[in-house]
Amino acid sequence: xxxxxxxxxxxxxxxxxxxxxxxVVIEVRDxxxxxxxxxxRVDSLMERLARPxxxxxxxxxxxxxxISFDVRQGEFFGIVGRNGSGKSSLLKILASIYRxxxxxxxVAGRMAPFIELGVxxxxxxxxxxxxxxxxxxxxxxxxxxxxxxxxxxxxAELRGFDELKLKNYSSGMLVRLAFAVMVQAEADIMxxxxxxxxxxxxxxxxxxxxxxxxxxSGTTIVLVTHDMATVQQLCHRAMLLExxxxxxxxxxxxxALAYNSLQFAQEVxxxxxxxxxxxxxxxxxLVRAQLRGQGGQEIRTVPVGQPIRLDAVFQAVAxxxxxxxxxxxxxxxxxxxxxxxLEVPHRVGAGERLSVQGSIANPLAPGHYVLDCFIxxxxxxxxxxxxxFRLLDFEVTGAPGDSMLRLEHDLSLLRDEKSAR
Amino acid sequence: MSAEPVRREPPGPxxxxxxxxxxxxxxxxxxxxxxxxxxxxxxxxxxxxxxxxLWALAKPLLLFGVxxxxxxxxxxxxxxxxxxxxxxxxxxxxxxxxQEATNAAVGSVVAQEAVVRKTQFPRLVIPLxxxxxxxxxxxxxxxxxxxxxxxxxxxxxxxxxxxxxLLGLLVALTTGISLLLSALYPRLRDLGIIWSVLATVLFxxxxxxxxxxxxxxxxxxxxxxxxxxxxxxxxxxxxIDPSSPTLGxxxxxxxxxAVAAAIGVGVCALGLWVxxxxxxxxxxxx
Numbered sequence: 001x002x003x004x005x006x007x008x009x010x011x012x013x014x015x016x017x018x019x020x021x022x023x024v025v026i027e028v029r030d031x032x033x034x035x036x037x038x039x040x041r042v043d044s045l046m047e048r049l050a051r052p053x054x055x056x057x058x059x060x061x062x063x064x065x066x067i068s069f070d071v072r073q074g075e076f077f078g079i080v081g082r083n084g085s086g087k088s089s090l091l092k093i094l095a096s097i098y099r100x101x102x103x104x105x106x107v108a109g110r111m112a113p114f115i116e117l118g119v120x121x122x123x124x125x126x127x128x129x130x131x132x133x134x135x136x137x138x139x140x141x142x143x144x145x146x147x148x149x150x151x152x153x154x155x156a157e158l159r160g161f162d163e164l165k166l167k168n169y170s171s172g173m174l175v176r177l178a179f180a181v182m183v184q185a186e187a188d189i190m191x192x193x194x195x196x197x198x199x200x201x202x203x204x205x206x207x208x209x210x211x212x213x214x215x216x217s218g219t220t221i222v223l224v225t226h227d228m229a230t231v232q233q234l235c236h237r238a239m240l241l242e243x244x245x246x247x248x249x250x251x252x253x254x255x256a257l258a259y260n261s262l263q264f265a266q267e268v269x270x271x272x273x274x275x276x277x278x279x280x281x282x283x284x285x286l287v288r289a290q291l292r293g294q295g296g297q298e299i300r301t302v303p304v305g306q307p308i309r310l311d312a313v314f315q316a317v318a319x320x321x322x323x324x325x326x327x328x329x330x331x332x333x334x335x336x337x338x339x340x341x342l343e344v345p346h347r348v349g350a351g352e353r354l355s356v357q358g359s360i361a362n363p364l365a366p367g368h369y370v371l372d373c374f375i376x377x378x379x380x381x382x383x384x385x386x387x388x389f390r391l392l393d394f395e396v397t398g399a400p401g402d403s404m405l406r407l408e409h410d411l412s413l414l415r416d417e418k419s420a421r
Numbered sequence: 422m423s424a425e426p427v428r429r430e431p432p433g434p435x436x437x438x439x440x441x442x443x444x445x446x447x448x449x450x451x452x453x454x455x456x457x458x459x460x461x462x463x464x465x466x467x468x469x470x471x472x473x474x475l476w477a478l479a480k481p482l483l484l485f486g487v488x489x490x491x492x493x494x495x496x497x498x499x500x501x502x503x504x505x506x507x508x509x510x511x512x513x514x515x516x517x518x519x520q521e522a523t524n525a526a527v528g529s530v531v532a533q534e535a536v537v538r539k540t541q542f543p544r545l546v547i548p549l550x551x552x553x554x555x556x557x558x559x560x561x562x563x564x565x566x567x568x569x570x571x572x573x574x575x576x577x578x579x580x581x582x583x584x585x586x587l588l589g590l591l592v593a594l595t596t597g598i599s600l601l602l603s604a605l606y607p608r609l610r611d612l613g614i615i616w617s618v619l620a621t622v623l624f625x626x627x628x629x630x631x632x633x634x635x636x637x638x639x640x641x642x643x644x645x646x647x648x649x650x651x652x653x654x655x656x657x658x659x660x661i662d663p664s665s666p667t668l669g670x671x672x673x674x675x676x677x678x679a680v681a682a683a684i685g686v687g688v689c690a691l692g693l694w695v696x697x698x699x700x701x702x703x704x705x706x707x
Contacts, residue, residue: 023432024435025432027435044609044610045612045615048609092704093438094438095540096438096439096440096441096446097538097541099441099701100440106435106436107436108432113541115539119535119536119540120535120542122461122465129461132457136450136453136454137536139446139450141449141450142457
């Protein structure tokens with residue numbers, strides 16, 4: 001069976017309990033925002049004086065067209081949408097950076113916007129001075145900031161560099177400091193815009209860990225992102241914006257699917273082996289995905305060397321025929337380590353269940369891994385109907401080794417008898 | 422997902438988001454930011470380089486040296502004016518504050534684009550911090566000037582105590598113009614050039630290099646319209662030379678100071694009004 005060279009990086013996992021009865025902390029009603037884009041920009045006094053009677057021609061760009069939604073306390077709320085869908089403008093209105101043209105936005109509690117890491121950093125100042133400046137910028141008092149400086153330095157792992165000017169920091173150090181400052185600003189509501197897009201994989205994971213922790217401690221988080229994996233792993237609810245309107249709101253898996261349909265509905269030349277189109281579809285729901293220990297109990301970590309026993313159950317939404325499933329193990333970023341292609345047996349009708357059982361040999365070094373799965377169906381010669389699930393995140397535990405994989409071998413070291421003197 | 426107990430303090434009541442504004446995030450925060458930014462900028466400028474503060478002083482002193490040569494050796498106006506060197510130095514330092522603060526403030530909001538577009542930064546703090554930093558420099562410079570003045574042999578009089586009034590008016594005028602310029606600059610980008618030319622015209626249209634009494638009557642009436650004129654005339658009389666002409670002697674009358682004060686306050690109010698109006702949209706225009 002053939003598979004595309006690059007699979008779409010969209011995923012689906014069941015999301016957790018949602019704070020249904022919690023009080024509303026962000027209330028948006030009929031929000032409108034438009035920008036006037038000058039056809040011919042008059043931005044000098046001389047031009048204005050030279051042609052006092054010409055009115056500049058403007059094109060009005062309706063960025064947000066009557067948006068209403070609520071976010072409840074403790075919710076992790078995702079905002080997704082394609083470029084230009086209005087999601088960043090919405091966040092900036094929430095953060096009091098832009099003024100709304102119409103409608104009403106009300107919030108309860110202290111809000112900390114993180115639109116970009118390191119805004120307001122001054123390269124001429126030392127790390128310590130920048131922490132102070134940025135803390136106040138984020139709404140802490142000077143005293144609070146000073147009290148937190150050491151904690152920020154510890155979190156950023158930059159102790160000993162605090163008296164160094166920021167211009168002498170490496171970009172990695174800069175990102176770490178910026179994130180640490182941001183995290184230390186205790187807020188009831190965090191507004192986050194694609195902060196995760198910077199930094200390396202380790203940093204991105206660190207960010208996710210922090211978000212998980214904040215989520216668990218009941219902080220309300222609004223996240224604007226393009227990464228459906230994040231949406232489905234962390235969000236209680238999500239919202240899809242398209243052309244300034246709410247296209248879909250609610251279950252993150254559904255929203256991610258709708259987003260992927262929008263994205264993949266366009267031609268993706270070369271996505272399949274023969275340049276086929278990939279269409280995101282909703283073949284199935286994930287009923288459960290678990291790892292099992294030797295005794296059949298559910299586990300979240302696998303000891304080094306122990307086989308990975310997978311138990312996943314799907315329920316078909318539409319008939320699955322002439323399709324297949326691919327299960328893969330991969331690190332958080334990078335190529336898959338193992339790929340397993342499975343045939344869908346016979347024909348699975350809508351409403352029927354399909355389960356993946358069995359074990360995978362485990363030569364993995366200790367670390368964090370992701371189990372993905374794709375379900376595909378053929379839809380004619382040049383279309384791939386594809387659904388992507390992020391089944392599980394798990395840790396392989398044990399003493400850190402020197403290699404990525406522990407491959408079996410029978411190499412041995414021998415002394416050549418003939419050469420003996 | 423984790424089933425840990427979740428901290429749930431009841432949130433406060435829902436309140437409207439304030440939207441971007443001059444003092445976004447509250448007055449206290451704005452004041453703290455103003456202070457931190459002005460102080461760090463000041464330190465950065467003067468303590469970051471090897472010769473530090475000497476550089477700040479070098480500029481007015483060099484200008485002073487050149488002008489002193491020109492007006493005492495070439496044009497000879499200065500030779501007839503009592504205490505001309507200290508008067509010139511004093512005037513240059515005072516006008517330097519006005520010129521530097523306004524010129525730096527014009528583009529300040531645009532220069533801080535990232536902060537304006539990505540945080541709820543109190544917009545007013547940006548031009549104000551520029552003025553405050555320049556004010557710190559003025560403080561240092563004035564200290565040096567007063568040492569000069571005393572060394573020159575000027576006797577302190579009780580009128581020295583009135584100097585803060587003049588300084589307050591100068592700061593008010595500077596602030597008003599700075600707010601006006603910095604708020605309009607994102608939309609009218611040639612204001613920077615226009616203002617630097619205007620400021621130079623003002624430099625010659627204010628009795629900085631010359632005392633007002635040597636100006637012909639017709640031109641003097643024009644110069645008297647400049648609100649800075651009574652400030653500099655009075656500063657000279659109150660600090661350097663109590664025998665120099667009063668405003669009345671120069672045909673202006675004491676009410677000119679009141680007019681200057683009114684203009685100072687008026688420009689400040691206008692600047693604030695324009696800035697407040699622009700502040701909510703300024704992030705979109707950058």
